[in-house]
Amino acid sequence: MRTILILISTFLFLSLTACSAYKIDIQQGNTIEADKLNQLKAGMSKQQVQFLMGTAMLIDPFHPQRWEYVYSFRKGGEDIMKRKRVTLTFKDGVLAKIDKSQFKEKTFN
Template sequence: MQLKSMLSAIILALSLTACSTVDKIVYRIDVPQGNYLEAATVKQLEVGMSAEQVQYLLGTPVLIEPFDHSKWYYVYLQQKAYQKPEQYTLIVNFDQKGKVASFDLDKPLPDESKPAINNAVIHAEKTAPKSWWKFWQ
């Protein structure tokens, strides 16, 4: 008799956990990979800059064309929690003199100066200090 009740309790527990509709229980961190590209630094990139200036501004590229060193790739991959990953690719082309001839960003970068939607500002209520004999209020 006790075996039947134990077995029914196990089956009930397994069936309840199998039909759970709770999604996204495990916390996932934001994972940035590659060259961190900011909209403000990409706006500073100009035609005519030297390779050293570009590397100082944006960092070392993820990929340099192996046979033609005049093309640099900056790849930034951002995955926030359970959202789809977003990839941004900046291609910098240099001329024969080593100056920036052109650059192309595949899609606009998010502006980080704007506050995110989920960032809430919490203000504590300022209250007067209570007297020690009015602790029940």
């Protein structure tokens, strides 16, 4: 009887140690694709940019001429976050400036 109890206890212990919380990948924002970004040209209208890139993640109400496309990714179970960012500036309704300086993937802890 004691042997059976020990075997059952051991089996339960080993089966429960395999249980852990599953942590999913967290993906937020606009997926920024390099080929679409390379198609952007100064002089494009807001509608053309939105058709190509999608809706901007951030449009500041105080600076509506500046559109921010932000993408972040965190792998499940890791503390490291990867982030990309592109800022588009419009003047008189047409694309005037493309800031890709933060497009390269940055890693944050």
